[in-house]
Amino acid sequence: MPLKSLDLIRDLIAFDTTSRESNLAFIEYVEAYLGKLGVECMRVYDDEKRKANLYATLGPQDQSGILLSGHTDVVPVDGQDWTSDPFSVRETNGKLFGRGTADMKAFIAIALAYAPEMLERGLKTPIHLAFSYDEEVGHLGAKRLVEIIREMPVRPAMCIVGEPTGMDVIVAHKGKRKMRVHVRGLEAHSSLAPKAVNAIEYAAELIAYIKGVARRIEKEGPFDEKFDLTHSTIQVGLIKGGVQLNIVPNSCTFDLELRHLPDDDPVPRLDEIKAYAQETLEPMMQAIDPETGFTFEDIGTNYSLNIDPGEDIVALVKRLTGRNDHGKVAFGTEAGLFMERAGIPTVVCGPGHIAQAHKPDEFIALEQIAKGEDFMSQLTDYVCGSG
Numbered sequence: 001m002p003l004k005s006l007d008l009i010r011d012l013i014a015f016d017t018t019s020r021e022s023n024l025a026f027i028e029y030v031e032a033y034l035g036k037l038g039v040e041c042m043r044v045y046d047d048e049k050r051k052a053n054l055y056a057t058l059g060p061q062d063q064s065g066i067l068l069s070g071h072t073d074v075v076p077v078d079g080q081d082w083t084s085d086p087f088s089v090r091e092t093n094g095k096l097f098g099r100g101t102a103d104m105k106a107f108i109a110i111a112l113a114y115a116p117e118m119l120e121r122g123l124k125t126p127i128h129l130a131f132s133y134d135e136e137v138g139h140l141g142a143k144r145l146v147e148i149i150r151e152m153p154v155r156p157a158m159c160i161v162g163e164p165t166g167m168d169v170i171v172a173h174k175g176k177r178k179m180r181v182h183v184r185g186l187e188a189h190s191s192l193a194p195k196a197v198n199a200i201e202y203a204a205e206l207i208a209y210i211k212g213v214a215r216r217i218e219k220e221g222p223f224d225e226k227f228d229l230t231h232s233t234i235q236v237g238l239i240k241g242g243v244q245l246n247i248v249p250n251s252c253t254f255d256l257e258l259r260h261l262p263d264d265d266p267v268p269r270l271d272e273i274k275a276y277a278q279e280t281l282e283p284m285m286q287a288i289d290p291e292t293g294f295t296f297e298d299i300g301t302n303y304s305l306n307i308d309p310g311e312d313i314v315a316l317v318k319r320l321t322g323r324n325d326h327g328k329v330a331f332g333t334e335a336g337l338f339m340e341r342a343g344i345p346t347v348v349c350g351p352g353h354i355a356q357a358h359k360p361d362e363f364i365a366l367e368q369i370a371k372g373e374d375f376m377s378q379l380t381d382y383v384c385g386s387g
Contacts, residue, residue, distance in 0.1 A: 171305070
């Protein structure tokens with residue numbers, strides 16, 4: 001049977017919705033598509049109105065129903081060696097190549113492709129669609145959308161986030177805490193380095209300590225064998241500092257992230273890092289200049305997901321996928337946000353594999369699209385009362 005979603009996938013990939021760009025053309029396309037089906041859409045904008053979330057309901061407006069969630073933004077292609085245009089789908093050897101094919105426009109396209117059939121057959125249980133902006137840079141759109149959903153008189157009863165899991169049913173994923181560390185040094189000519197406070201060197205000392213914390217976690221845990229990576233992780237991913245080599249740098253900034261198991265509280269680990277900076281490193285710095293030191297800035301929290309496998313949404317998605325098992329993954333999604341901030345039981349399940357995302361020649365296999373369409377067909381039967 002031919003795949004229903006291929007044209008929609010091609011159309012959605014053609015929009016460059018890299019997180020730094022506007023996604024409004026994408027949103028307008030989806031609004032027009034749903035508008036032709038008689039579906040009203042709501043936009044929830046960012047502050048500059050350059051980007052928007054889209055929320056729409058298929059079927060009864062006065063019932064809770066099932067929320068299908070996906071993000072519209074993609075990661076950059078800058079510096080990546082693509083063999084074809086990232087924003088034009090190339091089909092080769094049973095695969096569709098293009099930025100966002102796996103993560104995660106294919107899921108959005110599949111949901112849209114089945115909307116006409118759902119509406120024609122008549123939904124007894126509504127389907128809510130939530131397509132967000134800026135997931136890749138901190139779930140910014142979903143955070144705003146969730147606050148709107150929380151205040152709705154009728155909220156979704158359950159949610160499926162369609163991130164690429166190979167159609168595995170995911171009941172848990174790690175959370176993430178992000179921190180920016182500002183190091184204040186004292187500049188001087190490099191010939192007088194001992195009389196200055198080198199911000200880069202003190203940043204390096206703290207980064208080395210952070211690496212030690214990471215090694216300890218890897219060795220001592222805690223561990224959860226259900227996860228593909230069984231322990232929490234911490235790493236420094238960005239650093240800036242210095243002007244030129246013959247000036248002792250007076251400032252340095254670096255960003256760290258702690259991806260933690262749902263039951264591994266990140267706060268004590270972050271407090272330990274702060275304590276080392278303040279109790280061990282700062283006294284040495286301030287012996288030269290009392291104005292030097294460290295400042296720690298919280299730059300974001302991504303909620304972990306940890307849903308009871310006995311919840312109704314887990315049983316439903318297992319039924320729709322024909323699976324009896326469930327899993328846990330290291331990467332984060334908006335699922336934890338829906339659970340934590342809106343109280344909506346949520347699982348993650350979608351076509352494609354995260355291993356194919358975020359890299360040159362990102363792809364999704366046609367086989368995965370077929371599985372995603374089969375899932376959506378089963379869901380259509382369910383919400384239309386014949387499943």
